[in-house]
Amino acid sequence: MTNTVSTHIQLASRPVGWPTTGDFATVKVELGPLGPGQVRVVNEFMSVDPYMRGRMSAAKSYTAPFAVGETMTGGAIGRVVESASDAIPVGAVVLHQFGWRDVVQEDAAGFKIVPELPGVPLSLYLGVLGMTGFTGYVGLTAIAGMKAGDTVFISGAAGAVGTAAGQIARLLGAGRVIGSAGSDEKVALLTEKYGYDAAFNYKSGPVRELLATAAPEGIDVFFDNVGGDHLEAALAAFNPGGRGALCGAISSYNATERKAGPDNMGNMITRGLTLKGFTLGSYLDLAPEFNEHMTKWFTDGDIAFDETVVDGVENAVDAFLGMMAGANTGKMVVRTAVNGVPIA
Amino acid sequence: MTNTVSTHIQLASRPVGWPTTGDFATVKVELGPLGPGQVRVVNEFMSVDPYMRGRMSAAKSYTAPFAVGETMTGGAIGRVVESASDAIPVGAVVLHQFGWRDVVQEDAAGFKIVPELPGVPLSLYLGVLGMTGFTGYVGLTAIAGMKAGDTVFISGAAGAVGTAAGQIARLLGAGRVIGSAGSDEKVALLTEKYGYDAAFNYKSGPVRELLATAAPEGIDVFFDNVGGDHLEAALAAFNPGGRGALCGAISSYNATERKAGPDNMGNMITRGLTLKGFTLGSYLDLAPEFNEHMTKWFTDGDIAFDETVVDGVENAVDAFLGMMAGANTGKMVVRTAVNGVPIA
Numbered sequence: 144m145t146n147t148v149s150t151h152i153q154l155a156s157r158p159v160g161w162p163t164t165g166d167f168a169t170v171k172v173e174l175g176p177l178g179p180g181q182v183r184v185v186n187e188f189m190s191v192d193p194y195m196r197g198r199m200s201a202a203k204s205y206t207a208p209f210a211v212g213e214t215m216t217g218g219a220i221g222r223v224v225e226s227a228s229d230a231i232p233v234g235a236v237v238l239h240q241f242g243w244r245d246v247v248q249e250d251a252a253g254f255k256i257v258p259e260l261p262g263v264p265l266s267l268y269l270g271v272l273g274m275t276g277f278t279g280y281v282g283l284t285a286i287a288g289m290k291a292g293d294t295v296f297i298s299g300a301a302g303a304v305g306t307a308a309g310q311i312a313r314l315l316g317a318g319r320v321i322g323s324a325g326s327d328e329k330v331a332l333l334t335e336k337y338g339y340d341a342a343f344n345y346k347s348g349p350v351r352e353l354l355a356t357a358a359p360e361g362i363d364v365f366f367d368n369v370g371g372d373h374l375e376a377a378l379a380a381f382n383p384g385g386r387g388a389l390c391g392a393i394s395s396y397n398a399t400e401r402k403a404g405p406d407n408m409g410n411m412i413t414r415g416l417t418l419k420g421f422t423l424g425s426y427l428d429l430a431p432e433f434n435e436h437m438t439k440w441f442t443d444g445d446i447a448f449d450e451t452v453v454d455g456v457e458n459a460v461d462a463f464l465g466m467m468a469g470a471n472t473g474k475m476v477v478r479t480a481v482n483g484v485p486i487a
Numbered sequence: 488m489t490n491t492v493s494t495h496i497q498l499a500s501r502p503v504g505w506p507t508t509g510d511f512a513t514v515k516v517e518l519g520p521l522g523p524g525q526v527r528v529v530n531e532f533m534s535v536d537p538y539m540r541g542r543m544s545a546a547k548s549y550t551a552p553f554a555v556g557e558t559m560t561g562g563a564i565g566r567v568v569e570s571a572s573d574a575i576p577v578g579a580v581v582l583h584q585f586g587w588r589d590v591v592q593e594d595a596a597g598f599k600i601v602p603e604l605p606g607v608p609l610s611l612y613l614g615v616l617g618m619t620g621f622t623g624y625v626g627l628t629a630i631a632g633m634k635a636g637d638t639v640f641i642s643g644a645a646g647a648v649g650t651a652a653g654q655i656a657r658l659l660g661a662g663r664v665i666g667s668a669g670s671d672e673k674v675a676l677l678t679e680k681y682g683y684d685a686a687f688n689y690k691s692g693p694v695r696e697l698l699a700t701a702a703p704e705g706i707d708v709f710f711d712n713v714g715g716d717h718l719e720a721a722l723a724a725f726n727p728g729g730r731g732a733l734c735g736a737i738s739s740y741n742a743t744e745r746k747a748g749p750d751n752m753g754n755m756i757t758r759g760l761t762l763k764g765f766t767l768g769s770y771l772d773l774a775p776e777f778n779e780h781m782t783k784w785f786t787d788g789d790i791a792f793d794e795t796v797v798d799g800v801e802n803a804v805d806a807f808l809g810m811m812a813g814a815n816t817g818k819m820v821v822r823t824a825v826n827g828v829p830i831a
Binding site: 374389 | 541548549714718719727728733734735736739745746747748749750751752753754755756757758759760761762763764765766769
């Protein structure tokens with residue numbers, strides 16, 4: 144019996160505004176012998192995502208809040224090191240929701256075996272090949288009803304979802320793909336690596352003016368990861384019949400006071416616009432269709448990606464905070480083990 | 488040849504903020520003999536509608552702005568008194584867009600013959616049997632996707648569209664219909680005459696609190712005629728999957744500065760909400776389906792209505808201003824002729 148001690152990150156107190164390291168605690172948990180049907184998994188990567196900020200607050204939302212004094216959860220991928228289940232053998236790579244820890248021991252029903260693609264880093268199953276890419280796909284197709292030829296604007300385009308969404312839009316036939324990002328380096332990456340037709344640094348001026356310049360003929364689809372000024376700018380730039388998929392609003396997640404919304408909601412009426420918010424839970428039936436598309440695109444070499452990798456589960460909080468502040472390009476992940484040995 | 492002088496209301500200057508009577512001019516227009524294919528119509532009723540405020544401004548929108556120094560247009564119904572057209576005989580009742588005048592002479596193609604229902608006042612074809620009722624129907628069905636059992640909230644519910652929409656919601660099987668209005672008298676009318684399950688006076692407190700009290704189990708559908716605080720209140724009250732049809736925003740039409748929008752747009756994401764703005768132009772294919780439903784409901788006696796009638800085309804501006812200020816219950820119309828004789 145190995146890996147019997149797991150390092151967990153717990154929520155110590157509910158953050159007010161920006162979370163600080165003091166809001167979290169690192170604890171060592173002794174794992175007992177496997178119960179019937181359980182497996183033990185050494186996590187190789189865990190995901191840190193913007194939506195987790197919402198779960199750190201007490202407010203009820205589409206997912207239950209994290210409990211104070213308990214280990215947080217989230218997407219993770221690892222390898223089974225011990226099994227008391229007929230369904231999942233030792234050595235299997237499994238995707239699951241027991242993140243924020245390096246070793247996990249739970250009933251086999253909580254894990255899903257991943258059919259490994261040769262040479263593909265496991266972290267990608269948390270990113271462009273997984274929930275992140277799927278989020279981009281669902282937002283563009285089921286939510287925004289993107290059509291070939293549409294001009295698509297993606298806010299926070301250099302983030303995990305944004306880099307995936309921009310490429311998916313292009314591969315689905317968008318006429319023009321425009322992105323915003325928070326640094327000149329990221330902006331350059333959008334046009335040079337991710338195939339964006341135009342991009343701008345949203346810190347360089349009023350978003351409304353920057354978008355109007357980047358999209359002189361207006362936008363048809365908006366994929367929003369940021370909210371706030373970006374949403375207002377999109378409402379100003381929409382062509383008649385425009386559609387917005389509201390995926391995230393990272394600009395407001397750490398606000399202590401609610402900020403006023405767009406001053407141009409009236410455009411919704413005069414231009415016949417649609418805004419639709421979404422979370423993935425209601426669209427899981429589209430996963431097979433996404434997997435089919437994405438596997439083909441990926442194996443054809445049509446999908447670029449970046450990862451920002453932080454080592455060690457005890458650094459997961461720093462990774463999360465860095466991601467919230469925009470320190471990442473592409474997907475931010477925490478590598479929790481190397482060659483099956485936890486880093487912590 | 489009779490009725491050769493027509494009284495027209497023209498836009499004299501573009502209003503800033505609330506329009507005043509000084510922004511309009513009444514002029515007498517001499518009509519020549521009919522040209523080939525033309526008809527002369529004595530209007531019996533003309534419509535004053537909130538959307539007309541938008542056309543008084545210079546900003547391009549889904550309809551072209553009214554030109555300064557020219558006669559305004561809008562829905563009207565009248566009777567043909569002279570015809571040089573094979574398509575439209577003398578005596579026919581016709582619906583058209585040549586409002587803001589009492590006698591109109593134009594090519595027959597601009598008029599649509601109305602199949603009169605016996606005993607039905609012609610004004611109703613501008614109201615619940617016409618565009619007003621159609622607006623309520625389209626908003627609830629095509630835009631908000633109302634389902635049987637839904638809790639529906641209608642803002643500005645005692646207005647022309649609101650009184651129609653509330654009844655249509657009920658007849659289409661809404662579980663509960665809630666309305667807001669701007670006076671206690673109107674609120675009483677909503678529950679006593681129009682079948683609303685609950686109603687509140689939006690001037691009696693914060694709309695968000697009033698709606699929360701009226702809809703303790705949340706709302707599924709929102710039909711918005713008002714905007715502003717009402718939209719914010721609805722976003723706070725929506726159940727997951729809620730849908731809003733944005734039809735009007737009368738609270739902002741006379742604002743000289745743009746007001747900040749809802750501070751809770753984040754609910755769109757966490758609750759998977761949809762907001763969709765609309766104008767009728769894109770949904771005219773639904774007119775036959777609406778007419779079929781509404782004719783049945785109306786002849787079955789299932790449709791109540793109120794009209795606020797102002798006499799005389801020269802009082803049309805007062806009627807319009809009164810409507811914008813909420814002086815009407817139900818549809819505000821201007822009666823421009825009695826027994827075929829213009830009132831002006």
